[in-house]
Amino acid sequence: MPDQTKIQIYHTINLIPAGKVASYGQIADLAGLPGRARLVGHYLKQSDDAAALPWYRVLKSNGRIAFPPGSDKAIEQSACLMSEGVVVKQNHVAMRTFQWQPELTDLLYRLKY
DNA sequence: AAGCTGACGAATG
DNA sequence: ACATTCGCCAGCT
Numbered sequence: 445m446p447d448q449t450k451i452q453i454y455h456t457i458n459l460i461p462a463g464k465v466a467s468y469g470q471i472a473d474l475a476g477l478p479g480r481a482r483l484v485g486h487y488l489k490q491s492d493d494a495a496a497l498p499w500y501r502v503l504k505s506n507g508r509i510a511f512p513p514g515s516d517k518a519i520e521q522s523a524c525l526m527s528e529g530v531v532v533k534q535n536h537v538a539m540r541t542f543q544w545q546p547e548l549t550d551l552l553y554r555l556k557y
Numbered sequence: 558a559a560g561c562t563g564a565c566g567a568a569t570g
Numbered sequence: 571a572c573a574t575t576c577g578c579c580a581g582c583t
Contacts, residue, residue: 467565467566468564468565468566469565469566469567472565479566479577479578479579480565480578480579481565481566481578482563482564482565482566482578482579482580483565483578483579483580484564484565485563485564485565486563486564486579486580486581488564489563489564499564502564503564504564504565504566505565505566505567506566509564510564510565511564517564521564559583560582560583561581561582561583562580562581562582562583563579563580563581565577565578566576566577566578567575567576567577568574568575568576569573569574569575570572570573570574
């Protein structure tokens with residue numbers, strides 16, 4: 445039996461739309477695991493591309509990339525985000541404009557009608 | 558068993 | 571914007 449919480453977390457990460465980002469804590473919350481941000485990082489690390497997850501869309505709550513500036517991973521993540529239209533400057537993203545907001549976007553969509 | 562280490566977060570100075 | 575402190579807890583010494 446696979447770990448249920450791990451599945452929940454992977455599933456939630458898969459819901460992040462291209463061109464948007466989410467924080468580790470946000471993923472934990474949406475997966476029903478409030479306060480477990482570190483667990484998200486933990487499972488994301490061990491996943492190692494077998495799951496084809498959009499790991500690069502997950503950032504720290506303050507918009508910073510979780511890797512040291514200039515590191516291979518940081519550069520890779522930055523490149524992936526830029527290719528989706530997310531503006532990355534000095535290892536950080538403007539959460540105000542790029543953070544995924546599920547329920548709010550849902551509301552805006554309904555309000556069109 | 559006890560301590561440390563994290564792809565973290567929020568609050569505080 | 572940066573550092574510190576504390577909360578969090580699965581996995582490894």
